[in-house]
Structure formats: C-alpha cells, structure tokens
Amino acid sequence: MSSSTTKIVFTLSVLAATFVSNIWASDGAQVPLSDSESNPIKLGWMQGFPPPQDKLIMQPESDFFSFPKMRWTVCHIRELMPTKEVSRGIGAPVPMAYALDSGIDSVKFNPLGSNKPMTWKQSLSANYTDGMLVLHKGRIVYEAYSDCLNDTGKHAAMSMTKSLTGLLAEILVVEGRLNPTAKVATIIPELKDSAFGNATVRQVMDMTTSLKYSEDYADPNADIWVYSKAASPLPKQKGYKGPNGYFEYLQTLKQDDIKHGEAFGYKTVNSDALGWIISKVTGKDIASMLSERIWQKMGAEQDGYMTVDAKGIPFAGGGLSAGLRDLGRIGQLMLNSGEINGQRLFPKEVVENIQAGGDKNAFAKAGYKTLEGGSYHSMWWVMHNEHGAYAARGVHGQTIYVDPTAEMVIVRFSSFPSAANSKIDPTSLPAYQAVAKYLMQN
Template identity: 75%
Template sequence: MLTLKTRISLLLLIGLLLYGFAWATPSAPLSAEDSDPRKLGWMTGSPPAADKLVMQPDSNFFSFPKLRWTVCHIRELMPTKQVSRGIGPVIPLPYKYDAGIDILSFLPLGASEPMTWAESLAENYTDGMLIIHKGKIVYERYFGCLNEDGKHAAMSMTKSMTGLLAEILVVEGVLDEQAKAASIVPELASSAFGSATVRQVMDMTTALDYSEDYADPQADIWAYSKAANPLPKPLGYSGPNGYFEYLQTVKQQGEHGEKFGYKTINTDALGWIISRITGKNLAELFSERIWSHLGAEQDAYLTVDAKGTAFAGGGLSAGLRDLGRIGLLLLNDGVINGTRLFPKEVVTRIRAGGDKNAFAKAGYKTLPGGSYRSMWWVFHNQHGSYAARGVHGQTIYIDPTAEMVIVRFASYPSAKNAKIDPTSLPAYQAVAEYLLKK
C-alpha cells in the first residue's frame, strides 16, 4: 500500500519524466475536438471548480485528457529554470502561406485508405503545426491549449538539444567523445556510465541495468522518479536526491556499444558531463550557445530537480516558432540570421547517423533502417531526414533535400510514437515531395 505522499510523488513524476509512459489508453479515447482543453474547461474559473482542477496531486495531471491542458502549463505545476532569449530584438520569420498543404493526401503506414494532411492534424491531437520551406513559414496552425505566444512541453525533444550541445563541444575539442564518462565526472566511476565513452552515452549504446516498464511497480523508473521529484522528499525517504545522485546508482548489464537502448538517463548523464566540463548548468549553457542567438520570440524553460539540476532528458518547454528556428539552425548547418553558431561539422556528424546495427536490435517497427546519433533520430531515407522526437507526438523534422522543417507539438492520448508515426511520417514525406516541386 503506497502512502499518499508516495502516490503524490509518483503522479507528479509521471509528469516530470515526460516520456515512454506505456499509457493505459481507453479503447476509444475522446477525439481531439472533444478533448480540447478549452472545451473541457480545465483550470477555468476563479478558483477552478473541483472537477476542473488539474493541479492538485490527486488529479493525475499528465493523463489524457488533462494532459492536453498540462502540456502548455508545465511551469505552473513545478519549479523551472529560464532559458533566456536574451533581450535583443526578435527576428521575425517571413511568411509565404501555401494553401495546398491541407489538401495533400497520403497513405498512412499499414492503411488501405488515404488521409489528407488536414485530417491528420486532429488524428494526431496536434496542438501546434509549423512548416518552414526555404526559410519561410508556409503553414502554421494552433489547437488545444497552444497559441502563438504560448509554450508547449518539448518532452524528449529536450534530449536532442542536450545532444546538440554535446556535439558542439565535441567538434570544438572541448569534449572528448572517446573519453570514459568517469574521467569527466568521477562520481560516475562506480556506475554503469563510468566505463562508457561519451559517444556511447550520446548515442544511447550504453548497457544499463535499468527498466522503464511502467507496468512494473519495481521498475527502476519509479526510483528515478522519486529522486528527480523537485518537491520535498517524503518522510523516511532515504534514496538518491536528484538526477545526479540517481545516476550514480545505475549498474551495468551487458557490454557498452552493442545495442541502442532508448533510456532517458543517458541524456541526464550527458547533461552532467557537459555541465561539469563547461561549469554551467544546462539552462545557462543552452541559452548562451543557442537560444539567445536565435532572435527567438520567447524564453524557453527547463524543469529542475530539488537541487536545481535541469532535466536534460525531457524538461524543455518552448514556443512553436522558436523550435522552428532550431530546425532552421540545423537545416542551415549551424547558421541562423546570417550568424554561424557552431561549425558545419556538428550537423554533418548528426546527419551521418549512428550505428544502424545497434539501432536495428531495438526493433522500432516504424523506423526501419534508422539510427540514433547525438540524441537525434536519423531516418536514413532518400531525403536525408532526421528529427528530434518526444512522446505524445512532439517533433522537429528536418528534411535537407526539401529544405523543409516541420515542428509539431501534440498531446496524443498515448505516449507511444509507434501509434503516431503511421499518420505522421508519410504525411511529412508527402509535404516534402510537394514542396520539392514548388
């Protein structure tokens, strides 16, 4: 029997961890229209009525349909750290709307009937959709809790930002990708990470005795959740406090470098490595190296643990067009608004992808032939596309051939991207082929 405090911790941390939740989806969840948080009235009223409250610990704020409100309001639920845009001018993105996109048709993976792009938006519980082609916004939509000056949880796309920073430091010679993690963070020496190379951590080919099976009450994810919880620890709690203490407890299982294993704790280990080597916390580093140079419209933010450590694996919230700027920065090999932020080689290395054999062993059915490199998903398709991805449908999808960036925020009822990819990846490809002909 869990205590109330423990239950509170678990519920809050489901939110905090923001990834991989094997969701207990009802057989027919509410449609996007019927689950619109504005329609359901979450958190409206002064104060909100009891059945409209999302914030209380017993309300399971990260479950669908409350999830659809929560994804725009993470900072109202827990402590966060600003990723400053600086105080310079906003540099607007130009527009060239394309009315043809909504009526594009594509065949969802495994389907026999085609679907239009417009139909795919509701199908995927889209909160924000942005398409940039040759530097201009050709398509932009907001739904649910999001609007153009709002922010949305990026979830595991946060990993790709952490990976980008690490790759920059590698190319600059500040971070040795072949160094053992323990040589940079000695506290990791007796953990599984200690004997892994920085590159193995970056590509998630570490061999970790760590389970993210949410159906198992003994799974490691629960101990991780408790450690990461920024709220005061429950009475009698004697486990690790914060991401960094938890990481030191992870044991090795198998040999590093053999298999891709998507485990968020790799990113938090990477966050520690780059924080230690730069002397900066992740929010400051991300602002200094990237966010403050984008001409961004908004600050972003990261959730933190009880020691102020930013959640490198999933804590980012940001605006839709600002993540479009991130996509453009990658598409243009490190240049944005005419300024080079990092060497072209950073993008070249990400786009080259990781170990396909190691990736294949993980069995991602919607990503055949793909790989994972520096916390980016590389499709190895004919367009050379690659992406940041987060559960519930988050993506920054970059197609260098079509000179296209797609950013989608979503609050799909299930956390499994394998359910969302069939109506997403072929749609992105259809838009890319359409734009290529423009």
C-alpha cells in the same frame, strides 16, 4: 464547399476516425476521447475563479499528466513545477519570413499500413496536434495552433529536449572541448562505480550504454519509479532514503549483461548523464548553455524554460518547454548547418556529424517498427531515408523533423493520448514525406 467536396471531406473524416479507432482497438485499449472531444478549453480545465473542483489540474504528476488533463498540462508545465529560464536575452527577436501555402491542407498520403488516403489537415486532428509549423527554404509555409497553444504560448518539448542536449554535446565535441572517446568516469568521478563509469561519452550520446534499467510502467518496482521519485522537485517524504535528484540517481545505475556499444537502448538517464558531462566540461547548467549557445543567438521570440529537480538541476532528458516558432528556428539552424539570420552559431561539422547517423545495427536491435533502417546519434533520430531526414522526437507526438533534400523543417507539438510515437508515426511520418514532395514540386 460544393456538396461533392463536402462528401469527400466527410468520407475522409470517417476513414480517419476509423483508422484512429483501429489503432486503439488493436491495443485492446479503450478508445479515448477524440481530439475535438478532448479539447482542453472545451473541457473547461482550470477555468473560473476558482476553477470548480472537477476542473482542477494539480500535483501529483499521476493526475496532471493523465489523459485528457495532460492536454492542458503540456502548455502549463511551469504552473505545476519549479523551472529554470532559457533566456533569449533582451534584444529584439528576428521575425521569420512567411510564404503561406494553403495547398498543404489537402496534401494526401497513405498512413503506414493503410491504403486509405488521409489529408494533411485530417492528420492534424488524428494526431491531437496542438501546434504545427512547416518551413520551406526558411520561410513559414504552414502554421496552425489549437487546443491549449497559441503563438505566444509555450508547449512541453518532452524528449526533444534530449536532441538539444545532444546538439550542445556535439558542439563541444567539434570544438575540441569534449572527447567522445573519453570514459565518463574521467569527466565525472562521481560516476566511477556506476554503469556509466566505463562507458565512453559517445556511447552515452548515442544511447548504446548497457544499463540495467526498466521502464516497465506496470511494474511498481521498475527503475523508472525510483528515477521519478529521485527526479521530483517536491520535497521528499519523511523517511525517504533514496537518491535525491538526477545526479544522485545516475550513480546508482548498474551495467546490464551486454557490453557498452552493442545495442541502442532508449533510456532517458543517458541524457541526464550527458547533461552532467556538459555541465562538468563547461561549468554551466544545461538551461544556461542552451541560452548562451542557442536561444540568445538565434533571434528567439520567447524565452524557453526547463523543469528542475529538487536541487535545481535542469532535466536534460525532457524538461524543456518552448514556443513553436522558436523550435522552428532550431530546425532551420540545423537545416542551415549552424547558420541562422546570417550568423554562424556553430561549425557545420556539428550538423554533418548528426546527420551522418549512428550505428544502424545497434539501432535495429531495439526493434522500432516505424523507424526501420534508422539510427540514433547525438540524441537525434536519423531516418536514413532518401531525403536524409532526421528528427528530434518526444512522447505524445512532439517532433522537429528536418528534411535537407526538400529544404523543409516541420515542428509539431501535440498531446496524443498515448505516449508511444509508434502510434502517431503511421499518420505523421508519411504526412511529412508527402508535404516534402509537394513543396519540392512547387
């Protein structure tokens, strides 16, 4: 590297670091360990026989999902919780084609709200990236693993799981097996007296149900804690009287003051309800459905898996772990409107419906600053940008980003210290757009 190049790279690194510090400073929060400082292998988590006491990562979740421990945990969910397999079957995987492009690393972009350029490569560590895959015209042009992940490993997909649940539902809708205008109570009588009972399937799919449900983590009585206790696969404590499992919890939810369909509200319980709907319609759990309809048919190279509640019900709202390239196959399947490896897995209308997006006005009410003008439809985030991009997204930076115009798919696994994607979007969304432009020019 020439000294001038070194200088530029150094300067950019400092700028990137400053930018990241500013994000945290604006929060009043303590600046966390950097990507490199929090590398789980360097920190020695779970290494040794046995690991020393201060290197153990164990139950409960409040410990194993705290930063920086969660940088190990995102690759090891199944070692901490019961899970159900998403089987790829037993045939040979279909390898993906490669056309690696080393130029991507130096693609520059301005982070949102900044006029100081950052390179693609810098953005990876700014975003605590564990795995990054870029597909262009169906071929892998960029692939990188770091921290806990490698190419035979799996990583928590978090709320990207929702988009796969939404995809299954949309397939059933297009196949005529699920009526989106039906009231939920007609499919799940057990939800008749809950908020979901008089909502439509479509309102559940688009998260425009009206629900009294608080995810205020600072409030010890917030619904999220009742939900967490219900969802835990661990045996309930003696004397516990609350709901056990996703399905019992959903029955307790009440409607909020507004009507269904008026506003988008990002609430995971909608995905659990949709998972239940799919199971009632098909007689199969979500993990089995994902296996049958997607994993066994897309040439997957690894099984996926889903966490389950104490009754064995897979977590349709966030339980999936999978390999990076397998999520790449899913992105490619979406980009190709339901086809992969010359096989059609579902009608093209499924993708057309998702890509068309949902109610922008309902979405605007939720006030997502980094996603202005967007919508949420069938549990996919639709950008409504000039490339018609849409995405599966999960906390701590997970994404499958599909750009139909650039014929590009990006999959990112990461373990950003904060759950909020609004903090990772400034250094990721413009990076995706810059790489899309770069690929279109080549």
